[in-house]
Amino acid sequence: MSGPTSHRTNVHEVGIEDVFFSTTDRRGIIEHANRLFVTFSRFPREALVGSPHNIIRHPDMPSGVFSVMWTELLAGRPFAGHVDNLAADGSTYSVYATVTPLSNGGFLSVRIRPMDSSHSSAARDLYQTLNSFEDELRRAGLGRRGVAARSAQRLGELLAAAGYDSYAAFQRQTLPGEIAKFERRSETLPTRPEASGDLAVMLSTTNQVDRALSSWSMQQRHLATLSESLQRVGTELQRDLDATSKTIDRITEITATVQAPPSLLEPLRIWAQMQGLIQGYIVELIRALQELDENSAENRFRVALAKLHTRMxxxxxxxLIDADTVSSASMQADAIALLSQTLHSGLIEMAEHSRAHRELTARTVTSIEKSASVLTIPRKLLLSWQAQSAATQLSPAMRQLAGEVTASITKVGSTLEELNRIIKLCDTIGDGDDPATLLQLITQIEDAIRPFAEASS
Incomplete structure (x- = not known):
């Protein structure tokens, strides 16, 4: 559909408590839309259901973003990001959207008000840059699909420049932050004391799921702290490796040309020779730190998505409890069934991530211990050499080398302290609650909703 020339002159703001819901088939044709979606889209429900979801696509949204979204979804992975929508009356409303693949091949989307202004601002800047890039491609004669593909590639480059190795890494950071702020500003989950039977069971169990996920989420925040430490140490270790390589080159050069007592040169030669072994351990550790960090970020993303689905x-x-007719309850029953199925699948994946996290943590701790142990030996050697060189008359070149070695000792010492601190963190931080308990709760909801879903079909 076509919109007005200026698409931002009429903006209607999404409220803090507003949560949108829709499902589509595998082609993106809308099958379900909640009341809020209908209200904000300004379309009658009859016009929405059966139409492509891009009926509300905003012309200011870069095609590259949707290209990335479909790449993620068709690979079986959820998508999350900031999206501007265009209502039937030409007005704009902005949401933070999540889209999750369904087992039937379709997709389920839950959307909220964007809560983190820094994330919104970053997304806005990215989209403006992409729109300008896409305009250039169109003027150059590139077709629609070509523009989308090139724009998706450009989005990846922009994110890489911002420190993200993929869009998945970007959304793993933004979604947990959005959901955390959303929950802090939203009311608690609704209650209906007067409910009875299966409906009471469903609502009570849903609240139990939310509380269990909140506990898990708190554990994930501790993991986020660990993740920051892992990133910092990984960066420091890589920097230390680079600095050490330069120092080794200087040692090789000086020990070959400078006349000095063998007792002064031999420890340096031994230390330089040890660096091959040490670097092997450090490279292994850096790789383990990166894998653990990525796994922790993915866990936080999955928990945040599960909390949003639980609230919906x-x-x-x-x-459904408040519904006054069977027909008005049909969509709610179907939506609950789809959400419980999605939560069930998500929890199974979370269980797999938790298992992988435990394995990665154990491997990382072992790698840290090995690296710390092997770093202790050259540190003692360098400390001994430093004491000896301080009492020796040194040439200018040797004095410069002594300074470089002293700097290396300092770095090794601080790295050892940081590594030991991370070992303690790894020992005290778990990976969250047992997903099996949550799966049992979700199964109870699935059993309770089944009669309602069957009655509506």
Missing amino acids: MASFVVE
Whole structure:
């Protein structure tokens, strides 16, 4: 559909408590839309259901973003990001959107108000840059698909320049932050004391799921702290490796040309020879740190997505309790069934990530211990050499080398302290609650909703 010339002159703001829901088939045709989606889209429900979801696509949204979204979804991975939508009356509303693949090949989307202004601002800047890039491609005669593909590639380059190795890495950072701020500013999950039977079970169990995920989320925040430490140490270790390589080159050069007592040169030669072994351990450790960091970030992303789906499910359960006719309850029952299935699948994946996290943590701790142990030997050697060189008359070249070695000792010492601190963190931080308990709760919801879903089909 076509919109007005200026698409931002009429903006209607999404409220803090507003949560959008929709599902589509594998082609993107809308099958379900909650009342809020209908209200904000300004389309009648009959016009939305059966139409492509891009009926609300905003012309200011870069095609590269949707290209990335479809790449993620078709690979079976969820997508999350900032999206501007265009309503039927030409007005704009902005959401933070999540889209999750369904087992039937379709997709489920839950959207909220963007809560983190820094994330929104970063997304806005990215989109403006991409729009300008896409305009250039169109003027150059590139077709629609070519523009989308090149724009997606450009998005990856822009994110890489900002420190993200993929869009998945970018969304792993933004979604947990958005959900955390959303929950802090939103009301608690709704209750209906008067509910009875399966409906009461569903609402009570949904609240239990939310509380369990909140506990898990708190554990993930501790993991985020660990993740920051891992990133910092990994960067420091890589920097130390680079500096050490230069020092080794200087040692090789000086020990070959400078006349000095063998007792002064031999420790340096031994230290230089040890660096091959040490670097092997450090490279292995850096790789383990990166894998653990990525796994921790993915866990936080999955927990945040599950919390959003749980909140959406609670809203539908309350609507089902409040429904006055069977027909008005049909969509809620179907939506609850889809959300519970999505949560079930997500929890199975989270269980796999938790298992991988435990294995990665054990491997990382072992790698840290090995690296710390092997670093202790050259540190003692260098400390001994430093004491000896301080009492010796040194040439200018040797004095310069002594300074470089002293700097290396300092770096090794601080790295050892940081490594030991991380070992303690790894020992005290778990990977969250047991997903099996949550899976049992989700199964109870699936059993409770089944009669309602069957009645509506």
